[in-house]
Amino acid sequence: MFINKGAELSRICKERSISIAEYTLEIEQEENGHSREELLLKMQKNLQVMRESAQEALLRPMQSVSGMTGGDAYKLHEYSKRQTLCGELVVLAMARALSCSEVNVAMGKIVAAPTAGPCGVIPGAILTAAEKLQKSDEEIILSLFTASAIGILIAKNATLSGAEGGCQAECGSAAAMAAAAIVEMMGGSPEMALHAAAIALKNILGLVCDPIAGLVESPCAKRNASGAINALISADLAMAGITSIIPFDEMVDAMFSVGRALPCELRETGLGGIAATPTGQTLKKKIFG
Numbered sequence: 088m089f090i091n092k093g094a095e096l097s098r099i100c101k102e103r104s105i106s107i108a109e110y111t112l113e114i115e116q117e118e119n120g121h122s123r124e125e126l127l128l129k130m131q132k133n134l135q136v137m138r139e140s141a142q143e144a145l146l147r148p149m150q151s152v153s154g155m156t157g158g159d160a161y162k163l164h165e166y167s168k169r170q171t172l173c174g175e176l177v178v179l180a181m182a183r184a185l186s187c188s189e190v191n192v193a194m195g196k197i198v199a200a201p202t203a204g205p206c207g208v209i210p211g212a213i214l215t216a217a218e219k220l221q222k223s224d225e226e227i228i229l230s231l232f233t234a235s236a237i238g239i240l241i242a243k244n245a246t247l248s249g250a251e252g253g254c255q256a257e258c259g260s261a262a263a264m265a266a267a268a269i270v271e272m273m274g275g276s277p278e279m280a281l282h283a284a285a286i287a288l289k290n291i292l293g294l295v296c297d298p299i300a301g302l303v304e305s306p307c308a309k310r311n312a313s314g315a316i317n318a319l320i321s322a323d324l325a326m327a328g329i330t331s332i333i334p335f336d337e338m339v340d341a342m343f344s345v346g347r348a349l350p351c352e353l354r355e356t357g358l359g360g361i362a363a364t365p366t367g368q369t370l371k372k373k374i375f376g
């Protein structure tokens with residue numbers, strides 16, 4: 088069975104000199120009876136869907152079914168060809184994250200990692216980091232197992248649902264998963280990967296879930312963009328040897344207790360936060376009458 092805590096995971100990986108990705112693959116083989124090759128193949132299919140959804144809305148503007156959002160991934164990608172303030176890597180990561188989000192609300196195919204709302208965070212961050220670092224598909228696939236491990240630990244000890252824990256549980260968890268994955272992809276230790284995940288969670292602690300009209304569009308898409316950047320900066324902080332003063336397991340507990348303390352208006356009901364603003368209410372009326 089997959090272990091329950093990040094500290095145990097770190098200890099086991101250290102004792103056996105294996106990565107989080109290798110540990111996760113081993114447990115998956117034991118629990119589900121799949122061979123290593125079958126699991127890698129399954130993850131390769133996920134990677135392919137991530138790649139396609141991260142690219143699709145860069146090439147042509149995509150609108151959501153409601154008509155409320157869309158076209159931003161295309162705009163950002165076009166803008167990045169002319170100039171960028173933050174640099175090409177950052178802007179491309181954001182554009183890819185937006186693309187997945189736009190494909191999702193246009194009813195296209197995405198990988199819900201860990202759920203559909205933050206589906207752009209992991210592809211935006213990991214694909215862009217992998218491109219810069221010239222990583223092979225095999226290395227990217229392994230990093231997705233690292234991401235899975237972080238997701239499993241958060242799901243076991245807290246929640247991945249905006250309705251239960253706010254957006255910190257969705258975009259925050261996705262950023263934590265991606266940050267740890269990138270650290271392992273860069274050759275960082277399991278301990279460093281857990282620090283990256285803890286930092287990513289800390290950066291977004293308390294973020295509410297407040298989708299306009301209850302649709303997973305706004306603010307979700309832009310939070311995917313910022314989630315991808317959260318993952319990249321958290322990975323860089325950890326790779327520089329910077330640690331999270333609060334360990335990963337305690338960060339997960341803190342995220343869960345903050346989520347439970349949020350009023351229901353701020354947990355995916357579309358009743359609070361930006362959903363409750365005059366503009367949010369007007370948009371809701373326009374969409375639903």
Ligand code: SF4
Binds near residue numbers: 204250297298304
């Ligand atoms: S705001 Fe809510 S619905 Fe949107 S991504 Fe965040 S958690 Fe999901």
